[in-house]
Amino acid sequence: MPYYIIVIGAVATLGIYSILYRENAVFRLFEHIFIGLGAGYGFYFTITSVLDPQWWTPMVKEGKWYWVVAMLVGAMFYLIYNRRLVWMSRLVMVALMGLFAGLTFKGFITAYVPWILASFKPIVLARKPYIHITNLLSFVTLISVMSYFFFSVEQRARVLRGSAQLGRWMAMVAFGAIFGSAVMGRMSLFIDRVAFLLFDFLRLAK
Amino acid sequence: MLQILHNAWPWICKAFQPVHGTRLLVYVCGTTAAWILLFWVLHLLPARQKRGLIVACTFLAGLFYSLEFFLPAKASWLPGGKNPLSDLVVPMGNAVSVVFAFTLALGLINLCLVHGRSLAQAKPGWHNSLAFFLALISMTVFGLWQSYVKDGPQRTLFGLSGASVHRVDDVLFSGLFQPLGATMFSILAFYIASAAFRAFRVRTAEAAFMMAAAFVVMLGQVPVGYWLTHWLPMPEHNPLGYLRFEVLANWILNNWSMAAIRAIEFGIAVGALAMALRIWLSLERGSFFEVREGPR
Amino acid sequence: MTPEAPPAQDTRDARARYTIFAVLWVTVLATLLWRPATTLAPSPPTRSLYDAIEAIPREKLVIISASWDVGTRGENGPQTAAIIEHLFRTGHKFAIFGWVAPPGPLLVEMIARDLARKYHKRYGVDWVNWGFKTGTDAMIMGLAKNIPAIIRQDMHGTPITKLPAMKGVKDHRDVGMVIEITGSGTLLSWIQFWQGVYGTNIGYCPTGVMVPDAFPFLDAKQIRGLLKGLAGAAEYENLLRTHGDASVRMTAQSASHLVIILLIILGNIAFFRRGKRQA
Numbered sequence: 001m002p003y004y005i006i007v008i009g010a011v012a013t014l015g016i017y018s019i020l021y022r023e024n025a026v027f028r029l030f031e032h033i034f035i036g037l038g039a040g041y042g043f044y045f046t047i048t049s050v051l052d053p054q055w056w057t058p059m060v061k062e063g064k065w066y067w068v069v070a071m072l073v074g075a076m077f078y079l080i081y082n083r084r085l086v087w088m089s090r091l092v093m094v095a096l097m098g099l100f101a102g103l104t105f106k107g108f109i110t111a112y113v114p115w116i117l118a119s120f121k122p123i124v125l126a127r128k129p130y131i132h133i134t135n136l137l138s139f140v141t142l143i144s145v146m147s148y149f150f151f152s153v154e155q156r157a158r159v160l161r162g163s164a165q166l167g168r169w170m171a172m173v174a175f176g177a178i179f180g181s182a183v184m185g186r187m188s189l190f191i192d193r194v195a196f197l198l199f200d201f202l203r204l205a206k
Numbered sequence: 207m208l209q210i211l212h213n214a215w216p217w218i219c220k221a222f223q224p225v226h227g228t229r230l231l232v233y234v235c236g237t238t239a240a241w242i243l244l245f246w247v248l249h250l251l252p253a254r255q256k257r258g259l260i261v262a263c264t265f266l267a268g269l270f271y272s273l274e275f276f277l278p279a280k281a282s283w284l285p286g287g288k289n290p291l292s293d294l295v296v297p298m299g300n301a302v303s304v305v306f307a308f309t310l311a312l313g314l315i316n317l318c319l320v321h322g323r324s325l326a327q328a329k330p331g332w333h334n335s336l337a338f339f340l341a342l343i344s345m346t347v348f349g350l351w352q353s354y355v356k357d358g359p360q361r362t363l364f365g366l367s368g369a370s371v372h373r374v375d376d377v378l379f380s381g382l383f384q385p386l387g388a389t390m391f392s393i394l395a396f397y398i399a400s401a402a403f404r405a406f407r408v409r410t411a412e413a414a415f416m417m418a419a420a421f422v423v424m425l426g427q428v429p430v431g432y433w434l435t436h437w438l439p440m441p442e443h444n445p446l447g448y449l450r451f452e453v454l455a456n457w458i459l460n461n462w463s464m465a466a467i468r469a470i471e472f473g474i475a476v477g478a479l480a481m482a483l484r485i486w487l488s489l490e491r492g493s494f495f496e497v498r499e500g501p502r
Numbered sequence: 503m504t505p506e507a508p509p510a511q512d513t514r515d516a517r518a519r520y521t522i523f524a525v526l527w528v529t530v531l532a533t534l535l536w537r538p539a540t541t542l543a544p545s546p547p548t549r550s551l552y553d554a555i556e557a558i559p560r561e562k563l564v565i566i567s568a569s570w571d572v573g574t575r576g577e578n579g580p581q582t583a584a585i586i587e588h589l590f591r592t593g594h595k596f597a598i599f600g601w602v603a604p605p606g607p608l609l610v611e612m613i614a615r616d617l618a619r620k621y622h623k624r625y626g627v628d629w630v631n632w633g634f635k636t637g638t639d640a641m642i643m644g645l646a647k648n649i650p651a652i653i654r655q656d657m658h659g660t661p662i663t664k665l666p667a668m669k670g671v672k673d674h675r676d677v678g679m680v681i682e683i684t685g686s687g688t689l690l691s692w693i694q695f696w697q698g699v700y701g702t703n704i705g706y707c708p709t710g711v712m713v714p715d716a717f718p719f720l721d722a723k724q725i726r727g728l729l730k731g732l733a734g735a736a737e738y739e740n741l742l743r744t745h746g747d748a749s750v751r752m753t754a755q756s757a758s759h760l761v762i763i764l765l766i767i768l769g770n771i772a773f774f775r776r777g778k779r780q781a
Binding site: 297379384386406432456464 | 522543609643718752753763
Binding site: 020021041042045046048049050053054057099100103106107109110111114115117118174177178181182183184185186187188189190191192193194195198204 | 520523526527530531534535573574575576577579604605633634635636638639640643654655657659690693694695697698699709710711712713714715718721722723724730731732733747750751754755758759762
């Protein structure tokens, strides 16, 4: 990559990091430039990658005239800006939501039924040690956490209340794991920027 | 009914044959005019019937993928002996892709309205809105030029040759867009660090339990965790090896945390299924799903 | 009229904040420059992904689903580089495909081009870029049944029927594996409409935040393997016997984790001491 592009990138990086000191005009400027670039990129890329090859070419070059309906349906979304005709935009939006709702049944069965099957693991073993501790722990965790999030009926029974209390503790491990992984993720992004400044911009040895 | 549809299918297909030239223009304009006429007529309906129309369209739309899944792939009682909806999955996927692409400008219009108003009324910070528009227009123009205009000595954009246009596009994408986006997200690291000092309070035993799990997972995935417990034997040789940070972290993620997250996700999935059913059957209430009588 | 001085508490908070930021900057800068040699032994999920890629039949195409944006480049970039390097070494053809974030395919192509020069691989013959398509689940479902009908041309406008790498690729049966590299929750669509229906192998390379959510899928064998963020990429580089960006950054990653742990401990000590003093 030419060095002047790296210099521009470094200036942009440091401009964004100026927010760490306090709110300032440089950060605001770069923030707005980023939003504009992102919007522009999404706009032109959707035209070149989707609308041109999948709509314009079939309709105009291949003569498949019925593709105009896709444009008309898409155009109806913009009627949300007109108070009189807003119901038409709701028609297409809710119809699309219904379309994807129909997909949910298939999605649920193909994605989550294997989880139900995978949850049944051997706890009692034929040979020593006679109890599989890990599988037992997984099973107890699964049941207790599910009982914690069971809000359909009031949890009056002592067994259910006890199970829910245990589920709270078990869920804490998952939340801790999520937090630990989140820290790892966020730090990686910062380290990437510092590496860019050190190795690409300042050209220090890698 | 299905048999009638099956018999009429070749005639329906003939009407959808590709056309070219003036015929194409007539078909496209005719379809557009028919569409506008249809919705002009539908607009005259009272609000209750409009709602009924929305309910019917939602149900039919949802029926497509539901039936495609629930009907068998092959059965003698199906038209043609196979599920007719399976052949429509690919065109439907294409059509949805194109319809989604047409909606891309919805967010863009909102952005342009907000920043346009700021610019027109010279509100404080109007220069930021100007920067937004310059960035938007330059990225769009240079990107489209690169994609559609083939390089040549006569081809220039604002006096810039093809190679220069490519350079400007590089500056916009690699010089500005990439670093800005990456840096924006990386600021979260500082907020996590600040929150770690000021907000994460271990007030209860449960919080302590959570923090312990977090510490193990944080250390178990980086070299310092390996180094801290490298003196412990491997778990295959000695059960003490399970206390090595990397082994413990993997065990927590693979078993304990996995089971808890699975339980949470089951609940979310069942909730999503119920929500999907409610949307499909139009049982949802709220201003978004209802049509009120408004000005004509 | 002289401006009022900020309250003492605000000044203390600001000072604490700047100190924390400075400590983080200095730690990461120092450890990126100092960098004692570290290795990261591959964890089972990483090794599973490596073995799964090795086991893909040579004639099958691999789809790299580039569902990441510039914001998660720090993690997904090294993951992508490691995966593509492995695919170039094994000689598997692959197709880059984006359907969530528009910049994804271009970002992955930039990485692929650099590595293609190193391994003398040719675009169109050894790898292709399908570009970006909208449509989410409906499009993914259609893609499984007929790839050329959904992907009519590559990112550069060439009809895919003209690309040698796409010869004979019609549907899910010609795909050996889908490797989802993502900064958002996009795995479910592949599981629901490819793996769950046709049994297609799925590999998963998420950012650190989404790693715990991936383990239920790994346990149910819905994904063949998993790279756990940047650490996973470093482990993969270890398996490939290379020393890429991920390996270079692991010392800094370690140090930053220690800083966070220290901050949590110090913050709680300060909190409890303040509580005792007030009592």
